[in-house]
Amino acid sequence: MSIYILCLILFAVGLYCLLVKRNLIKKIVGLGIMEYAVNLFFILLGYRHNGQAPILDKEQAIVNMVDPLPQALILTSIVIGLGVMALMVAITVRLYEKYRTFDIGEIRRLKG
Amino acid sequence: MIELHIVLVLMIIGAVVATEINDLLSSVIALGAVGFGLTLEFLLLRAPDLAITQLVVEILSVIILIRATIGTKICCDPIKTRAAYFVFAALFTGAFLAFSYRALAQLPAFGSPIMKMGAQYIQEAAAKTGAANIVSSVILDFRAYDTLGEATILFTSVIGVLAVLRLAGRNK
Amino acid sequence: MKEAGMSLIVKRITKITVSLIFLYGVYIVLHGHITPGGGFAGGVIIALSFIHLVLAFGKEAALKRLNETAVSAIESLGGLLFWGIALLGLLGGVFFLNILPKGRIFHLFSSGTIVLCNIAIFLKVGAGLFAIFIALAAMRMPAEKKEGKK
Numbered sequence: 001m002s003i004y005i006l007c008l009i010l011f012a013v014g015l016y017c018l019l020v021k022r023n024l025i026k027k028i029v030g031l032g033i034m035e036y037a038v039n040l041f042f043i044l045l046g047y048r049h050n051g052q053a054p055i056l057d058k059e060q061a062i063v064n065m066v067d068p069l070p071q072a073l074i075l076t077s078i079v080i081g082l083g084v085m086a087l088m089v090a091i092t093v094r095l096y097e098k099y100r101t102f103d104i105g106e107i108r109r110l111k112g
Numbered sequence: 113m114i115e116l117h118i119v120l121v122l123m124i125i126g127a128v129v130a131t132e133i134n135d136l137l138s139s140v141i142a143l144g145a146v147g148f149g150l151t152l153e154f155l156l157l158r159a160p161d162l163a164i165t166q167l168v169v170e171i172l173s174v175i176i177l178i179r180a181t182i183g184t185k186i187c188c189d190p191i192k193t194r195a196a197y198f199v200f201a202a203l204f205t206g207a208f209l210a211f212s213y214r215a216l217a218q219l220p221a222f223g224s225p226i227m228k229m230g231a232q233y234i235q236e237a238a239a240k241t242g243a244a245n246i247v248s249s250v251i252l253d254f255r256a257y258d259t260l261g262e263a264t265i266l267f268t269s270v271i272g273v274l275a276v277l278r279l280a281g282r283n284k
Numbered sequence: 285m286k287e288a289g290m291s292l293i294v295k296r297i298t299k300i301t302v303s304l305i306f307l308y309g310v311y312i313v314l315h316g317h318i319t320p321g322g323g324f325a326g327g328v329i330i331a332l333s334f335i336h337l338v339l340a341f342g343k344e345a346a347l348k349r350l351n352e353t354a355v356s357a358i359e360s361l362g363g364l365l366f367w368g369i370a371l372l373g374l375l376g377g378v379f380f381l382n383i384l385p386k387g388r389i390f391h392l393f394s395s396g397t398i399v400l401c402n403i404a405i406f407l408k409v410g411a412g413l414f415a416i417f418i419a420l421a422a423m424r425m426p427a428e429k430k431e432g433k434k
Contacts, residue, residue: 003113003222006120008212010127012205017131019201025136025181029143032173033127036150039166040120043157046230049223053158054246055320056238058390065246066158067230072250075162076262079324079409082169083269086416089180090273093420102136160320164312168328172413175335179420242386243317243395251322252401256370256380259401263366263408270359270412277419 003044011037024092024102028085035081039074046070113223116156123149136181144174161247289342298340305333309410316402317395323402327409334414343421355415362407369397369404 014037017030046067052060054068092102099107123146130142147170154163220226233250243249251259289295309329316322337346373381387394 001216001222003116003120004216004219005213006117006124008209008216010120010124012209013124013127013131015208016201016205017127019204020197021131022197023136025177026131026139028177029130029139032143033130033146036123036146039162040150040153043154043159043162044222045219046225046227047157047223048225048227051158053160053320054234055160056244056246056389062234065234067225067227068233068246068250069230071159071162071247072255073258075165075247075251075322075324076258078162078165078169079328080262080265080269082173082328082413083266083416085173086176086413086420087269087272087276089176090276090416090420093180094276161322161325164321165325165328168325168332172328172332172335172417176417176420179417238389241382241395241398242389243398244390245317245319245322248317248322248398248402249395252398252405253380253382256401259405260366260370263363263405266409266412267359267363270415273416274419277422 004041007037007041007044010040022104024095024104027104028088028092031088032081032085035077039077039081042070042074113156116153119149119152119156123153137178140174140177140181143177144170147173159247161245289345290340294340298336302333302336305336306330309333313402313406314392314399317398318390318392323405324409326402327406328413330406330410331413331417335417338418338421343418347418350414352415352418355411355418358407359411359415362404362409362411365404366401366408369400372397 011034014030014033014035017033018027021027021030046069048064048066051064051066054065054071056062095107096102101107126142126146126149130139130146133139133142147166151163151166151170154160154166233254234246237243237246237249241249241253243253309326312321312329313323313326316326334346334350337349370380373379373383375381376383382396382398384396384400386396389395393399
């Protein structure tokens with residue numbers, strides 16, 4: 001149970017970073033931390049004590065294997081996270097080109 | 113499972129450093145450290161597929177983020193935050209932690225998953241798909257619709273990046 | 285005149301290592317149904333090997349081997365191949381049905397369409413991520429020059 005709480009604290013650090021920081025790169029970093037915490041939480045839910053990796057072997061019998069379903073879901077989620085992060089970085093770079101700043105308050109003021 | 117706790121505490125320290133440090137390049141590198149800690153956690157949790165993927169994806173995302181920060185002049189001066197933001201964010205994060213702590217009581221205990229579908233996949237994977245890697249047989253055979261959706265999302269994000277970076281350049 | 289890219293040492297080492305990284309990526313993709321790995325990890329490794337070339341030799345030298353039109357064509361090919369495999373299942377009656385012969389487990393040519401799906405995903409992920417990187421790299425260059433003139 002304590003490992004779940006540590007994982008939630010990691011998520012909370014990312015959430016705090018996303019809410020407080022006004023630098024756009026810091027916001028991307030916060031979202032990345034939140035994504036890591038969610039991925040880790042799924043895998044923690046599928047773990048069983050003294051489990052095997054879900055890969056069959058010639059000699060081993062199928063006993064006590066960890067849950068393969070969360071691993072399959074998170075495998076796609078990791079690559080999606082990279083694509084989303086690249087899109088955010090592209091928009092940030094474009095905003096920096098136009099306004100010469102990463103400050104989100106500054107960008108909002110310059111708009112009008 | 114004391115090693116899981118140790119690596120996770122190190123990841124939390126890395127996340128706090130990435131949040132609080134002023135230099136943007138150091139912040140991005142601290143995020144990379146958190147990602148490599150996640151790779152170790154995946155190895156300890158018996159998920160070698162995820163460990164390989166997380167390792168290479170982390171390298172690529174650190175390269176992309178450094179690419180975004182390295183040419184900028186203001187990388188080192190901090191951007192001040194208003195005091196009201198701190199109070200609001202602390203309250204919100206505290207409320208999130210309190211509610212999620214209540215929700216944890218509903219979950220199965222760590223180390224004994226429910227595995228309604230998982231047990232079936234493990235039993236049938238070898239006979240139905242002929243693949244030794246069960247994760248691979250789940251994402252490409254039993255649940256290939258998910259992977260099709262993932263491919264669509266990746267395609268959309270690539271098109272989004274190319275559109276954002278190209279069109280505005282021509283207008284100048 | 286200064287050459288594009290990094291120093292001579294980096295270029296020599298890159299010439300040796302890039303082919304090894306590429307080979308490792310192909311190994312990860314082709315053995316994705318037997319050992320850990322698969323199309324996602326292998327695609328990112330292949331994209332990283334080309335990014336390695338871009339970082340060491342500069343953009344122009346690397347794009348000579350694989351230009352942007354080819355990258356977008358490869359990515360579309362991967363997507364179409366994945367759809368084609370999905371539609372192939374309709375011959376057996378169900379979308380995404382694994383209709384090819386399964387072969388013997390633990391051998392390279394086994395598990396029907398999973399190998400082909402891995403190759404399709406590998407083309408799609410590898411080409412897509414490399415396209416993202418060269419878009420970001422190409423975009424930053426003129427901006428830095430303009431800043432230098434000021």
